Amino acid sequence: MNNKEKLRNVGLRPTKQRMIIAKILLNGVNRHFTAENLQNEINSSGNSMSIATIYNCLKKFRNCGLIKQVESSKETAIFDTNINQHHHFLDEETGELIDIENEEINLFKLPEIPKGYVNSGVEVLIKLRRQI
Amino acid sequence: MNNKEKLRNVGLRPTKQRMIIAKILLNGVNRHFTAENLQNEINSSGNSMSIATIYNCLKKFRNCGLIKQVESSKETAIFDTNINQHHHFLDEETGELIDIENEEINLFKLPEIPKGYVNSGVEVLIKLRRQI
């Protein structure tokens, strides 16, 4: 499926700007990035785009499930092209994230989900400190 | 141990402002809060404090291990008085966090820690959606 179809499938108009971003993000390679990272890549691909458009687009992509936003207490929002359930190592010093595939963690026992709610995803974060 | 001793124990001077905040936070009751939440409580306790002092104090308290900061992609930093390893439910709609005690989750299998690092804490986040 090409990017135009991917966008149409989730109900987004394939505008010029969204296609440029889709080309960068939806190529099957998993990665973490910020809005600023993405703008730099757009620029170095010979294109340019308002930062407002980049934020609009990332929010739409996220809400449509094309990308994920990582739970992180960094000041800048971090996005992830890996939309499957998976987990992360976090280098507490640098903020760097490393993917952990879902199968590498086995959650043997889970607590009861509060009444009226359903589980919509489990994320495990393993924080790391450099060994001394 | 009283609050003055708690502060001294971690190498912090027990100033008037830190004692006010310690009285609110270090009373054994576990809770989540933001800097703004805390300022409101300080105000309604009849005291007042510069927002800069509140941020300074929260950062010091966190760095000294008196409180924790929650990994969350909310725009505002969320702190937690529960400093034991534990986990959270997250209501994705409202952002509300509910504690999950450490014993309620059993991580049966963990991935190998990357070379040169040590595990400095595991946080599990169970995201919740309201049942329809």
Next chain:
DNA sequence: TTTTTACTTTAAAATCGTTCTAAACTACTT
């Protein structure tokens, strides 16, 4: 096609949470 409509992009301003600055203050040491 052409026209219409709804959605999208944009630069610039605004907002929000947080940090910085530098002067006044205070806890602790001498």
Next chain:
DNA sequence: AAGTAGTTTAGAACGATTTTAAAGTAAAAA
């Protein structure tokens, strides 16, 4: 009591993100 090192403060500054409102564009209707 005096010195000094750490702390508090208001207000300015900052950085990430959102809003604004006007211009542009994709899709639908005619």
